[in-house]
Amino acid sequence: MHHSPSPRKGRTGRPRSAETDHAILGATRAALVDLGWGGLTMSAVATRAGVAKTTLYRRWANKNELVVDAVAVLFDELELPDRGCLRADIEGVVLQFGALLARPETKTALMAVVAESTTDEALHERIRSAIVERQKRLVLLGRARAQERGELPADAPGEDGARTAARTMDLIFDVIAGAIVHRTLVSGEPVDADWGRDFTALFLGGLAGLDGQTGPDGRTDPDGRTGRPAGAGEHGDS
Numbered sequence: 001m002h003h004s005p006s007p008r009k010g011r012t013g014r015p016r017s018a019e020t021d022h023a024i025l026g027a028t029r030a031a032l033v034d035l036g037w038g039g040l041t042m043s044a045v046a047t048r049a050g051v052a053k054t055t056l057y058r059r060w061a062n063k064n065e066l067v068v069d070a071v072a073v074l075f076d077e078l079e080l081p082d083r084g085c086l087r088a089d090i091e092g093v094v095l096q097f098g099a100l101l102a103r104p105e106t107k108t109a110l111m112a113v114v115a116e117s118t119t120d121e122a123l124h125e126r127i128r129s130a131i132v133e134r135q136k137r138l139v140l141l142g143r144a145r146a147q148e149r150g151e152l153p154a155d156a157p158g159e160d161g162a163r164t165a166a167r168t169m170d171l172i173f174d175v176i177a178g179a180i181v182h183r184t185l186v187s188g189e190p191v192d193a194d195w196g197r198d199f200t201a202l203f204l205g206g207l208a209g210l211d212g213q214t215g216p217d218g219r220t221d222p223d224g225r226t227g228r229p230a231g232a233g234e235h236g237d238s
Contacts, residue, residue, distance in 0.1 A: 023049045028070040029105035037112040064123045071109045072130040086146040090200045098191020101184040139173045
């Protein structure tokens with residue numbers, strides 16, 4: 001699933017060129033790697049992208065907005081292929097996310113914009129809407145698939161069930177994204193297949209999962225797939 005950069009409100013005229021947007025966002029990431037946040041200017045980006053500076057300002061009000069969108073399109077590359085079971089789905093997206101954050105352009109841009117957002121509330125909100133909220137689609141899809149397979153219980157009915165599901169989705173996203181960001185950007189360690197497998201076992205089975213390869217219900221599953229015991233309830237908090 002890919003999204004176009006967030007459009008500026010109140011602008012009229014010729015339709016935006018996707019090719020031009022792509023060139024500008026790529027130039028922004030390259031300039032960040034070479035120049036850093038302090039050295040990045042709209043003029044520098046325009047020069048690298050081969051466009052007029054006015055072209056940038058028709059699309060983005062300032063470099064904060066520009067950098068967030070440059071990062072957001074990278075995260076839109078993340079996908080959740082159906083690999084047959086919840087454990088494999090999680091391992092797959094963990095490895096994708098780790099590989100994305102290992103790229104210099106992603107690492108530099110994300111760290112720069114997050115650091116700047118600590119003193120800029122508008123930038124913080126733009127990160128939330130353009131990156132965080134958009135990527136929660138992966139949790140929504142993965143959880144729905146697991147429920148269809150019977151690996152996770154269905155949501156409880158009514159408003160209480162919806163609120164519980166929303167809180168659960170937020171928590172799942174925070175745990176997975178937080179662990180990978182810390183591993184790659186703070187600890188500086190790789191997210192490889194071994195780490196992805198161990199993280200997924202811990203996430204699904206708790207501490208016992210690292211030894212027993214348990215499923216989300218705590219039951220040991222020798223073939224590495226997750227599942228629910230026969231007769232498990234249809235509803236409940238997940």
